[in-house]
Amino acid sequence: MHEIRIDDPADPRLDDYRDLTDTALRNRRDAEGGLYIAESLKVIERAVRAGHRPRSVLTQERWLDGIRGVVGDEPVTVYVCADAVVEAVAGFPVHRGALAAMHRPALPELASLLSSARTVLVLEDLVEHQNVGSAFRAAAALGADAVLVSDRCADPLYRRSVKVSTGTVFQVPWTRFGDWRELAPLLRREGIQLAALALREDATPLEAYAAARPDRVALAFGSEGPGLSAEALGAAEAIVTIPMAGGVDSLNVASTAAVALWALQHVRAPSGR
Numbered sequence: 031m032h033e034i035r036i037d038d039p040a041d042p043r044l045d046d047y048r049d050l051t052d053t054a055l056r057n058r059r060d061a062e063g064g065l066y067i068a069e070s071l072k073v074i075e076r077a078v079r080a081g082h083r084p085r086s087v088l089t090q091e092r093w094l095d096g097i098r099g100v101v102g103d104e105p106v107t108v109y110v111c112a113d114a115v116v117e118a119v120a121g122f123p124v125h126r127g128a129l130a131a132m133h134r135p136a137l138p139e140l141a142s143l144l145s146s147a148r149t150v151l152v153l154e155d156l157v158e159h160q161n162v163g164s165a166f167r168a169a170a171a172l173g174a175d176a177v178l179v180s181d182r183c184a185d186p187l188y189r190r191s192v193k194v195s196t197g198t199v200f201q202v203p204w205t206r207f208g209d210w211r212e213l214a215p216l217l218r219r220e221g222i223q224l225a226a227l228a229l230r231e232d233a234t235p236l237e238a239y240a241a242a243r244p245d246r247v248a249l250a251f252g253s254e255g256p257g258l259s260a261e262a263l264g265a266a267e268a269i270v271t272i273p274m275a276g277g278v279d280s281l282n283v284a285s286t287a288a289v290a291l292w293a294l295q296h297v298r299a300p301s302g303r
Contacts, residue, residue: 037115221245225269230269
């Protein structure tokens, strides 16, 4: 790795890391440059271990040994700056070791991703990066084989999504899908049942659905508030709900995903059925 010390926050070599609090600007740069930002030594290590390549790293002196351990002999430029310089560039205090500008890997083809998946998480139009990151964390922890995100869903590789997921977005294979006219027939051809999580009176309680779960299933979740679209509900072969208590109508979407995934893994039909 090649270490460069920079004292001027206006140095153009740091442009990949500039104004990371501006979501619209960040997304535009990522789309143009094919980059995403990994934040913290732990997350950078997970990204590198997953085969992602850093273009550069921005770090403070005290984290340099850790970065050396992660990057090793790779031909990566590491910018070493004082805390005040890093904060002035990024627009927020960086407390977790480092930022890395990572090359985005190519997304897998939808058909190839589904070919061997038994449990799939489908996220439709989630706009909050924290919810996307949390859903990926649940997927990694609770046994999902793949995650599908709609074209209008927030970016799983946006800095905040990656951070909230603690880097698990690198563990679970994922890709994007265009619309339900594309996805639903493909799921049916693969023998994967589409189950939509929704608040409907005719919905099957989660415990009952999980006890008789099909061998291969895709769980679909919609955004906070609107929930799943009419197209998603129309494509679903099952509508599933989590019964609530205490006057609460529903859980946060990421919490719902975690509960549903856990149930699919652990709820079993009573003996004799």
